[in-house]
Amino acid sequence: MSEASKDTPEQAEFRAMCQAWLARNHPGQPPVHIPQGALELSDPAALEWLQAWQKSAYDAGLVGADYSKECGGGGHTDCQDIANQEMQRAKTPFFPNIIGLGMAAPTIYFHARDEVKQELLPKLLSGEDIWCQGFSEPGAGSDLANQQTFAERDGDNWIINGHKVWTSLAHFASWMILLCRTSRDDKYNGLSYFVVPIKSALGKGVTVRPLIKMTGETGFNEVLFDNLVISDKYRLDEVGAGWKVAMTTLAHERGAGMLVTPSAGGMVTEEEKGASVGSASSLIDLARQSARGDKTAADDASIRDQIMQLLIRQEGFRQNQRRAGIAPLTDHPMRIPLQFKLVATEMSQDIAQLAYEIEGAASSLYVNDPNAQAGGQWQLAYMNSFGVTIAAGANEVQRNILGERVLNLPKSK
Amino acid sequence: MTQSKNFGFGEDEAMLRDSARKFFEDNCSADKIHKQVAHDYHIERDIECIWDQSLWRQIGELGWTAVCVPESAGGVGMGVVAAVALAEEAGRTAFPSPLISTFNATFVLRECTSDNAIAALTDIAGGKAATLAITDRAGSWEPSDTDVSVSDGKLSGTAWFVQDAKKAEMLVVSARGESGVGLYRVDPSAAGVDIEADAIIDLTRDQGHIRFDNAEAVALAPPGEGDVALSRAMPAMLCMVSADMVGAGEWLLQTTAEYARTRVQFDRPLGFFQAVKHPLVNVMLEIDRAKSLTYNAACAIDEEPEQAERYARMAKSAASDMAVFSSSRAVQFHGGIGFTWECFVHIFFKRQMHNHVLYGDGKFQRSKLADMLIGKAA
Numbered sequence: 112m113s114e115a116s117k118d119t120p121e122q123a124e125f126r127a128m129c130q131a132w133l134a135r136n137h138p139g140q141p142p143v144h145i146p147q148g149a150l151e152l153s154d155p156a157a158l159e160w161l162q163a164w165q166k167s168a169y170d171a172g173l174v175g176a177d178y179s180k181e182c183g184g185g186g187h188t189d190c191q192d193i194a195n196q197e198m199q200r201a202k203t204p205f206f207p208n209i210i211g212l213g214m215a216a217p218t219i220y221f222h223a224r225d226e227v228k229q230e231l232l233p234k235l236l237s238g239e240d241i242w243c244q245g246f247s248e249p250g251a252g253s254d255l256a257n258q259q260t261f262a263e264r265d266g267d268n269w270i271i272n273g274h275k276v277w278t279s280l281a282h283f284a285s286w287m288i289l290l291c292r293t294s295r296d297d298k299y300n301g302l303s304y305f306v307v308p309i310k311s312a313l314g315k316g317v318t319v320r321p322l323i324k325m326t327g328e329t330g331f332n333e334v335l336f337d338n339l340v341i342s343d344k345y346r347l348d349e350v351g352a353g354w355k356v357a358m359t360t361l362a363h364e365r366g367a368g369m370l371v372t373p374s375a376g377g378m379v380t381e382e383e384k385g386a387s388v389g390s391a392s393s394l395i396d397l398a399r400q401s402a403r404g405d406k407t408a409a410d411d412a413s414i415r416d417q418i419m420q421l422l423i424r425q426e427g428f429r430q431n432q433r434r435a436g437i438a439p440l441t442d443h444p445m446r447i448p449l450q451f452k453l454v455a456t457e458m459s460q461d462i463a464q465l466a467y468e469i470e471g472a473a474s475s476l477y478v479n480d481p482n483a484q485a486g487g488q489w490q491l492a493y494m495n496s497f498g499v500t501i502a503a504g505a506n507e508v509q510r511n512i513l514g515e516r517v518l519n520l521p522k523s524k
Numbered sequence: 525m526t527q528s529k530n531f532g533f534g535e536d537e538a539m540l541r542d543s544a545r546k547f548f549e550d551n552c553s554a555d556k557i558h559k560q561v562a563h564d565y566h567i568e569r570d571i572e573c574i575w576d577q578s579l580w581r582q583i584g585e586l587g588w589t590a591v592c593v594p595e596s597a598g599g600v601g602m603g604v605v606a607a608v609a610l611a612e613e614a615g616r617t618a619f620p621s622p623l624i625s626t627f628n629a630t631f632v633l634r635e636c637t638s639d640n641a642i643a644a645l646t647d648i649a650g651g652k653a654a655t656l657a658i659t660d661r662a663g664s665w666e667p668s669d670t671d672v673s674v675s676d677g678k679l680s681g682t683a684w685f686v687q688d689a690k691k692a693e694m695l696v697v698s699a700r701g702e703s704g705v706g707l708y709r710v711d712p713s714a715a716g717v718d719i720e721a722d723a724i725i726d727l728t729r730d731q732g733h734i735r736f737d738n739a740e741a742v743a744l745a746p747p748g749e750g751d752v753a754l755s756r757a758m759p760a761m762l763c764m765v766s767a768d769m770v771g772a773g774e775w776l777l778q779t780t781a782e783y784a785r786t787r788v789q790f791d792r793p794l795g796f797f798q799a800v801k802h803p804l805v806n807v808m809l810e811i812d813r814a815k816s817l818t819y820n821a822a823c824a825i826d827e828e829p830e831q832a833e834r835y836a837r838m839a840k841s842a843a844s845d846m847a848v849f850s851s852s853r854a855v856q857f858h859g860g861i862g863f864t865w866e867c868f869v870h871i872f873f874k875r876q877m878h879n880h881v882l883y884g885d886g887k888f889q890r891s892k893l894a895d896m897l898i899g900k901a902a
Contacts, residue, residue, distance in 0.1 A: 117529050395898055410901040412891075419890035422897070423838045427813035430820040434812075437530045439538040440819065442774075450809055510802045518781040518804060520795030 129197040149209040161207035165238030175236035183233030191371040202377035211242030222347040243284035245275040260291040281332040302353030367448035391421035453509040456499040463493035531819040541609035552617040561727040573690035573730040575620040584651025597645035605822040608767040615771025622653040622688035629654035631760035635753035655692035657683035667754035674699040679736040689732030704748030708741035726878035759836035766843035773850040810846035841889035847876035
């Protein structure tokens with residue numbers, strides 16, 4: 112039986128629409144180099160091409176299907192997942208506005224006033240406005256509530272001062288979701304949540320400076336606020352309710368939110384063909400190509416065992432996603448969803464790490480060496496994998512959350 | 525994906541599982557099991573086969589043994605996923621019974637086409653306990669390896685590592701004839717059948733080796749077809765043992781979490797400390813992976829059979845590794861008390877360590893998988 116056989120009538124009609132549209136409107140091969148993911152975007156031409164793809168998918172109804180029509184959505188029920196399945200099946204490019212779709216949109220949808228939803232969500236969903244996230248600070252990483260950026264009330268406005276770091280996509284962003292402090296009297300209840308303009312305020316209270324990652328790539332930034340003035344209408348929920356609003360953002364970031372994030376992908380570009388990296392099964396090809404004396408790494412019992420371990424973890428992750436939706440086979444509704452971020456990011460890291468071992472001496476070669484195996488992409492993927500095991504609440508924090516919320520262990524703070 | 529989204533686990537399966545969970549809660553508390561199977565700690569104690577036969581009779585009356593017997597043989601004809609759910613509940617209570625052995629015999633008999641096999645299935649549906657005698661002295665898990673031979677329809681030789689050997693009322697024996705391995709039904713009380721119990725670590729089951737000396741046997745699958753039937757049934761057998769380990773793993777996790785919530789050291793409950801909290805979360809991750817893979821494999825047996833062996837070996841690998849990890853962490857985090865006989869943890873620890881090697885441990889499964897997915901090593 113296929114996934115389609117379980118569709119509601121609304122979903123079946125929607126799926127047929129997606130399939131018909133994708134058959135005619137796949138954007139084809141990109142004219143420019145497209146990085147491994149949206150967070151690695153640095154070339155404006157690549158962004159522009161991906162924005163055009165997101166806009167066309169949005170106009171066709173494949174982005175924001177479950178959002179209300181007033182907010183620029185499709186007004187459907189449980190249809191975004193259908194669109195995501197069909198876009199994966201059609202092997203489309205990914206969407207560039209990843210933070211907007213995955214974090215800002217649901218937060219705005221559940222916490223902003225109606226006029227702000229109607230102002231911001233259509234251009235967010237279409238990808239015309241790129242969004243970034245202003246949570247982390249030099250002194251607030253895993254201890255997210257230790258925010259020092261301060262918003263001071265000034266009549267109907269707020270004046271914002273502070274310093275945000277690790278801000279992916281800020282160099283392209285029109286808007287930011289901002290967690291900051293409005294009172295120094297209480298750590299958690301002194302936080303408030305805003306949406307603030309970035310691009311239109313550059314030089315007028317906002318400075319964006321690139322940070323360079325350990326890979327040598329850029330892609331994220333620090334953002335400085337110096338007396339940025341914004342209207343009170345851009346405050347989400349009540350003054351002092353910032354932590355609660357941030358939980359909506361984080362739940363969606365970790366794949367455990369109420370709304371399914373619009374997500375496309377699966378496309379293999381011409382340059383990636385034959386050098387596919389990232390999945391455990393691609394390690395098999397890498398092992399076959401890596402010499403060990405007169406044999407290959409694919410003949411080495413230890414390497415074989417480790418590749419199988421990762422294939423099993425990968426299949427286990429896929430089957431966990433399947434089981435998470437089957438209520439009688441889950442004892443606690445959040446038990447599997449809260450594992451997604453932790454499990455997926457550590458798996459990717461371990462897959463890339465094993466590639467080093469398989470490549471042997473050649474693993475020392477980087478992307479700029481013509482002799483690098485798989486174009487040095489495994490090395491790049493390994494180093495970049497730490498971005499995601501650290502970001503969105505370091506995995507050590509994820510283990511605290513799982514231990515406390517699911518196993519009811521006492522809080523470690 | 526060409527499988528049902530819900531693993532084939534629908535309302536009927538959920539009702540069966542829920543009634544099993546209630547049955548075990550009512551009848552098999554850890555306290556009761558411990559009193560029953562751990563009453564004598566002496567290493568030199570006599571080998572005993574301890575189980576509650578009245579509960580087994582109730583299980584027969586509830587129809588659990590008929591769940592996976594085809595309707596044509598008088599059974600219910602449910603999918604493997606239903607048996608997996610029962611095995612998970614049995615594992616959660618470390619239930620001493622021939623339930624899993626009987627299911628495994630059922631899966632093998634379902635792959636035999638003879639009238640004798642159908643008659644055997646009908647007996648199982650009626651509540652008869654069965655087990656497989658298919659392993660040689662070396663402990664090989666290969667279906668073609670056996671130390672028993674067949675001549676003129678009679679069996680001679682010894683079958684080793686027979687699960688629930690003293691509880692079974694029907695033996696399904698693999699034996700080599702001139703044209704290959706066949707399968708035979710033997711009555712354990714027949715002449716020429718001598719069951720010698722092994723002194724095993726696991727307190728919740730019995731195991732034995734069975735000597736056949738020109739023993740009467742009924743042919744289930746002719747020589748050349750027995751190992752084929754065993755190979756076809758292997759994914760379901762792996763699922764059953766995996767499900768038992770998933771259930772036992774969950775008991776170990778929840779029991780250890782409860783201890784970590786209440787036991788205070790350095791003025792804090794143990795679970796406050798991340799040195800305890802984080803490994804317990806890792807145990808949970810491993811249980812969930814093994815559980816999802818087990819239900820996937822069970823569903824594949826009925827809905828995507830060409831993938832069943834691959835998925836079942838993945839499940840058994842994940843479940844075996846989880847079994848070792850969950851049991852070792854449970855003993856460690858119970859501290860000094862966890863090292864004692866009086867603490868219930870060792871009951872489950874021993875069951876996990878027994879199951880993790882049964883039909884091949886994690887490394888064995890991964891070696892099989894690598895041969896399938898990479899090809900044999902040069």
